[in-house]
Amino acid sequence: MNEPGIAIYMIPTILAEDTQERVIGPQIREAISRLDVFFVENVRTARRFISSLKLGKVIDNLTFIELTKDTPESITWEALKNLRQDAGIISEAGCPGVADPGAAAVQIAHQLGLKVVPLVGPSSILLALMASGTSGQSFAFHGYLPIDKALRKKAIQTLERDARQKQQTQIFMETPFRNNQLLEAVLETCMPDTLVCIACNVTAADEMIKTRTVKSWKANLPDLHKKPTIFIIG
Missing domain, CATH: 3.30.950.10 (Tetrapyrrole methylase, C-terminal domain)
Structure with missing residues (x-):
């Protein structure tokens, strides 16, 4: 079972290369700096995105859980059910959950009673x-x-x-x-x-x-x- 008060942060990412300084605001940066677990559509690009923000995080110490349109619901359910800390969902581009596989994870998060926190970013x-x-x-x-x-x-x-x-x-x-x-x-x-x-x-x-x-x-x-x-x- 989840620890009480666990939150899932919906983390927008860039739409175009080398635009993070203009479009990724302090709210997103602060959330990423606190999180160590991320549900992502593509592990490689998610690692590169977080690294590009230069937040001082050790990328190899982070946990990335793949979440694509082909990920079985049972896998996502188990991963969310077993969370012991806050986590983030990062789309391949733009806002997670909007025309994005992250929506399935959010639906499960609500069923598990987790708090869902959408962050402002480019769509x-x-x-x-x-x-x-x-x-x-x-x-x-x-x-x-x-x-x-x-x-x-x-x-x-x-x-x-x-x-x-x-x-x-x-x-x-x-x-x-x-x-x-x-x-x-x-x-x-x-x-x-x-x-x-x-x-x-x-x-x-x-x-x-x-x-x-x-x-x-x-x-x-x-x-x-x-x-x-x-x-x-x-």
Whole structure:
């Protein structure tokens, strides 16, 4: 059983290389400096992230527990149930628990009666929405759209319809190496006056966040290949 008062800290990480000085605030640094156990999506990148903060922690003395979309629930349950100290959850990029395997661990933490503490940090989804000019009163995040062309087209048509009829912003993403194909599908499927926001490399030095009509994007296609991107239909 857990010790009473154990907390799970939701620790945001960087979205782009070498941005920790700008986007990782003192609250996150203080939490990491106190913790020795971390649930992480990728051990190697988590170790590198913590080391980059230069908090004086001995990385080899820390405990990293892998938490991916393929981690069996029973493994995560046992790890959380046997905690004897506070722990952190670190996503591969951005905020843990949002479009991230950390959500499953948080659900278990609540069932075990653990305290869950979210920390403020960069989220490509919210930053893209903030900068898009589309509705922030009503919005939906859909994660990844289908890869199959017919199913993807149908999904895009549904998103465009909901954006128009419900006045609801539609947010989605793709694996970076398929970004260009997704953009082409969006521009081929949507009406010329539909607004599309592309938020690419959010927080990086070459960040690009622009909202244009489908017609305008067709006249000036960006190359999004292998660049982390959030797409918005508004």
